[in-house]
Amino acid sequence: MKKYMYAKLLIALAIILTVTSCQKDWLTETNPNLISTDNFWRDTKDLQTGLTAVYKAFSSSQNHALIQELARTDLAWANGFQRPSNTNPYYLQIFTNAETPINNKWAANYTTIFRANQVILAAEKIIPTLTVAADIELANKILAQARFLRGFHYFNLYHSFNEGKLPIFEDVPVNEADFYKPLQTAETVKNFFLADLQYAVKNLPPTWTGKDKGRVTAGAAEALIGQTYLYENKFDVAAPYFKRVIENYGYKLMPNIGSNFTTMDELNDESILEISYATGYTDNYNNYDWRDVASTAGLQLQFTGVSGTYFGAVAANWLIKEYRNDPMDTQDERNYTIDKTTGNKRLRKFSQRTSWSVALVDDIDMPYYLRAETGQAANFNVNMTCFWRKHTNWDLTRGENILSPGKVRSGVNERLIRLGGIHLQYAECLIEMGQIDEALVQINKVRRRSGLQLLGLVGTGEFPTNDHDNVSYTAETLKKHLRYKEYPLELSAEGYGCERNVDLRRWGVKKQRFQELAARRYYAQHFVVKDEITGNNVTRWQSIVTEVTPTDPLANPAWNEFQEAAKNYNEAAHAYFPLPNGEILTNPRLYENIVN
Template sequence: MINRHIITAIAGSLLFVAAGCKKSLDQPVLGTYQAGNYFTSVANANAAVNAAYVPLTFTDAFANEIWVLGDVASDDAVKGGLPGDQADIDNIDKFNILTSNSAVEAVWGRYYDGVSKANFVLSGLTPANTAIPDATKATLNGQAKFLRAYYYFMLTNSYGDIPLRLTVATADNLQAPAVPQAQIYAQIEKDCTDAAAALPLSWTGADLGRATKGAALTLLAKTYLFEGKYAMAAQTAQQVEALGIYNLTAKFTDNFTASTKNNTEAIFSIWHTAGLSPKQGNALNQAFAPRGPLNGYGFFQPTQSLVDNFEKNPAGVVDPRLDYTVGRAGHPYFDSPFDPSWTATGYVTKKQIQPLSEIPAATKGDGNLNVEALRFADLLLIEAEALNEAGNSAAALAPLNKIRKRARESYLYDNTLTGFGTVPAGLLPDITTTSQAQLRDIIRRERRSELALEFGRFFDIIRYGSTYAMAALRDQPNFNFTTNKFFPIPQSERSTNKLLGK
């Protein structure tokens, strides 16, 4: 039997946040470790868990292209950038997708790398390991199970039926068949349940920033929603609310502003910090920023369809989330005047972007913003949708209207808004209908506005079904629901995994 080895590639220190808390995680140097001999100290065990967070990060915007699969493939964004630059992203947008597509390859490789790192932890922290105290093992394994569940959630929603790898990859088990998505979801459910039981509500001291019970339960609720297990999704979302530690921020923008990124709405966020070596900053800040003096690459441009999704009151005052989310003519782009030549759609994204006063053009690719992976607003919308689909439409109104109230009350907290101090009449009023069909459409629209450009729209479109998807993507003639509801398993996997069955 070949000895089991793993290559653990870790550079410097990873910085990330969960539940709104900052954490610096020290990493070991690059090395090769025999699995049976590595987990001999708490320091080694912590380092292995820390490594499992690394694939979440966006220190290279084109190494973690979940933004391409999650939003450029949708009706919310197009590639942008220069014609011909990153052509495979444009091929995603146009649904001309080969198995060799670089974005398809990148997400597969990166997120399975996360699975592998989580499996390494779980393989080393078994009951037989007496070098690590049981209580420590429990929380480290809880983190690993949460991370594995998160990676698999993104993988199965991107690719559908995929290999389920639960052990460290070796020469003996690299070949693995694709299993039904239901089996992947079942594993996600188990991992989230186990993680929620093992993880604390919060961390203190040097451990601030790791995955928590709330993060595991939120991912579990989202998984139930995507499976159509609506009663369980609602119940689990309510468990998170009952923890009593998460709240919507007063200002929507607090979730996308560096100085307020540690807040009560952040359930699990991917932390980035500028100015470190090796680099740990958010590279999306440059990839998505306009070209020219702002030193961006101009990718990820919002669509007119997304802009039109934001509601207006009878006097024409638009949902303030529009201008928090999208840069457009007639409105400043942070501390720069908007230039229509920046974009082919008329719009640029503001999420994941910082003003030049915070990150100058010379270091544009080293941003300081987190990427919100799970936030309380998402949880409330999960609860609202699940309650409505489970036949309890009246109960769905409360979580839905919390989202709308926060949005319209931006006028009470943001003194940059014209008319600050008074909510415009008729803007984002509370929803009162209990018609399931009407409420379904309202919740879907609300979800699109609230979570716009947060890398999940395409997955929502697909789970809403063929009729919705074909309407949403009607401007993409190549889109076929049956063919394109999942991205193809990449050629690299097809070439090496002869048991794949695809």
């Protein structure tokens, strides 16, 4: 055996010497046994593998920084152990470019862009070589998906960072210098990602079926284009995109709003853009392993009321109050139930939209973590008066950790865009264009789905026999309702993270909003619930929020919200996330083009 091996080595050496004598540049030859960008991308199978990697990057929760984005708006009191303790820099409006989530969001979005660029360049190279019609069609769909995903992540970065001025990558870095790109103007960045999204509109299917369900679609691309123009307050430009999304793609409002928040009815008819997660695979990976196909960000533990004493996002008092007072339509039979004590028919305690969105201690009609009454499952105490149901598995388990013991995993899909939101954004465009009656139609479609009292004069509109609030709305009053009731109650804590901040910013009201909320005062009432295990009455101390006038002696002086935000918020410093310090320190070309 040794003689045989030596003989092979001598032959190999002779070949090497021959090659050396005949070809001096032999060191530049490519080793065919090494995988590189030159030899990996050969056919549609390789394109599919690459696209899977793009979707995997797309699924990272760091792309959205939902907890931090929520905390920097008027929707959340943010985190801490118990009110009024709060050191959250986003809630206090004192965040800097050194914050880890800001750096992670930047890096995660550019990671997805980098992977998408690999697929785009490879597809553009491979498609002209294909001869089979089915392969050409498949490759073109892969290219369209990759361009959508690149466009979406630039859309996300554009609305989140540095007034939209960003480095643009449209190639794959080969050497170190290629990783460094200068800032481009916001207009250049916007035109770049809009070109990707327009390409996706023309080349993606309206829907996918079977195992492909959940892939990005032409309808999602149209929605993002419409939102881009809405966020610039170009209402007449945005409106046709929203109208086409509503009418041309087969989307439908689900009868139950709860179909959009749990593992129930995922990828449903209302879903426009959604990240799919599952817990039935790869459960042997550690807590934050990137290969896991479940959600590993721990969102559910930061939103729920059963995770312990740490809460990443707690609904603001004004929002809790609005959820508690969301008016129901008494003509809708879904709003009635049978009283457990008397056996008589009665109206629900809270609206369906409220009960599916948040957990309130005195919601006696909706179970919470498999307990008969909401107040039995969580420690509603010391001014912790509300927890999110969104993003959590409250309908499946008695505790989040039971699903994956010792791990932070969830199979709840993240719905980034859904039809309910598009109806409301279309309504905003219509209000600004002076079409109040049609705007009411769009809003009332969303309200009627949840059995809510409709807006407008009694006996008017698309559903004249349903309860109406009997208000004659003007453009200003309807705009105010949409901003501070409809948008937050329907869409709070959802989406790709930055929507509420973008809205407050483009309306020009963010500091004013913090000042207004800082002037409000509250106190909390106690609530008694029977423990289902012991049968004993348990008092949930200070668990029902009540708003009072500033001079009311019941007002809790230690429970004021947004005091620091009202003082600290500065449009120049906090309207956008700043360029991350990681990018500033490592990119020598960042300011090569001075962008004003």
